[in-house]
Each structure stands twice: as C-alpha cells, then as structure tokens.
Amino acid sequence: MMIKMNSEKLLYEGKAKSVFQGENDDEVIIKFRDDMTAGDGARKESMNQKGYLNSILCAKIFEIMEENGVKTQLVELNEPCVMTAKKLDMIPIEVIVRNIATGSIVRKFPFEDKTPFNPPLIQMDFKDDEYHDPMLNDAIAKALGIVTQEDLDQLRALALKVNEIMSKMFKDIGIILVDFKIEFGKDKDGNIILGDEISPDSCRLWDAETLDMLDKELFRQGKDDEVIDAYEEVFNRLVSDEDKVRYGIN
Numbered sequence: 001m002m003i004k005m006n007s008e009k010l011l012y013e014g015k016a017k018s019v020f021q022g023e024n025d026d027e028v029i030i031k032f033r034d035d036m037t038a039g040d041g042a043r044k045e046s047m048n049q050k051g052y053l054n055s056i057l058c059a060k061i062f063e064i065m066e067e068n069g070v071k072t073q074l075v076e077l078n079e080p081c082v083m084t085a086k087k088l089d090m091i092p093i094e095v096i097v098r099n100i101a102t103g104s105i106v107r108k109f110p111f112e113d114k115t116p117f118n119p120p121l122i123q124m125d126f127k128d129d130e131y132h133d134p135m136l137n138d139a140i141a142k143a144l145g146i147v148t149q150e151d152l153d154q155l156r157a158l159a160l161k162v163n164e165i166m167s168k169m170f171k172d173i174g175i176i177l178v179d180f181k182i183e184f185g186k187d188k189d190g191n192i193i194l195g196d197e198i199s200p201d202s203c204r205l206w207d208a209e210t211l212d213m214l215d216k217e218l219f220r221q222g223k224d225d226e227v228i229d230a231y232e233e234v235f236n237r238l239v240s241d242e243d244k245v246r247y248g249i250n
C-alpha cells in the first residue's frame, strides 16, 4: 500500500529521519532518509540505499524485540523507508550500552581500547545538539525534569534486556555487538516504549572473525565508500528470504 506523506503534516525532521502525522491520531509515519551525518551534523552526505537498508533492519530488530517481550514503537513497515509507528513523547536521553570499550569512552576515560565491559556499561547522554549531548548522571537527569528515578531504573533494565537480545541475535550471524545507542518515549498511558531506531547507524558492529567494522563508524572515519557495503552485509545476514517476502522486497 502506498502511504501518502503530507509535508504539511511534518511533525519533526531529524538528521536521518522525518516524522509525519499518521492517519490515526496516536500514530506517526517515519520516513528513513539517505542522509548520514557525523559530528553533531557538521558533516552530511547522502548515502544511496541507506534509508532502505536501515528501515528494514530496524523493523526486523524491533520485531525481534517484541518477540522477546520488549515493547517498541513499530506498528508496521509499510514499504521500505516508510514505517508506521506509535506516537511517543520522546525522552531526550540517549541510552548507550557498551560491551567493549571503544569510541568516546576511551577518549574521555583511561579505558584501554577493546577492553570488554563485564557487566555491560550503561551510559546516559542528554540528547541536545546545542549542548553536544553531554553525559548525564541520575541527579542531573532528575533536576532537568526529564525523568523520575523510576523512569531511570526502567530505562536501565530495558537497556540491559535489549543488549541481551541483540547480542545473541548478532552473535548468531557472526557479528559482535560492541555498543549501541537507543532512545525511549512514553505512550499516552505513560508506558516506556523503545523508539527511534536500531540500525548500523546507531550500533558498533564488528565481524566476529575479521573484526571489520560493519556500521556508521566507517563514515565517522571518512571511509564513505565502504559504508553501504557494510550495511548490506548486516542486511544480508539478518534479513531472510521469508522476511523479504513479508516486507514486499526481492
């Protein structure tokens, strides 16, 4: 079914996705675009096929979450790049889970690169480009009025569960889940729901044998010509022929 997107009903334009009002009041239509940014949007390129690949990967991962008891924003992938989702009041926190030390954590603290975190490390950043997503602690998050202690406890428990499910899912296809970022929102009844997206844009993924990067880190490191091949590699390992029929792709 073709979903019409009325640009007058654009609710929010993010760096890689646009969110439109859905036909039902409590739903939105999320359009996954090909835009890719790094450094708080300082560098921006269009990557052909990125929206297509990420929308399908996100739908697939959210379905696996649902199967394992984690509620997500997904209602339906209408067609590649176009997802109907529950309307959520998003919590401006990036919940980051790290299984292996790399990236900003080794730049900010004396962790040795590639050291495993056991148990996984949960970090929360304030999602605000103007302030460059500073790291939060519970006291600051509560003082900002964006969450309660109960919310924080739930976010941590959910983040660990998502990590458990995803680590296994990727292990089964020969990929190490190094770290990832997720976002949550509240539905109209106040339930905390996994929202935004999970895709190679928001995870660090390494091939289990070669340790090759299969994610957006390639773009951050300027290896733009390798990005889509890496995303396709994840796609080919995760999305089955059966899934392709369901999503109406071939």
Ligand code: 5GP
Pocket: 094, 096, 102, 103, 104, 105, 133, 179, 180, 181, 201, 202, 203, 204, 216
């Ligand atoms: P780091 O803090 O090391 O840069 O990132 C940790 C993990 O969270 C990485 O998997 C990275 O992709 C993800 N991440 C952190 N911040 C953002 C963000 O603003 N956007 C996206 N897409 N991912 C992020």
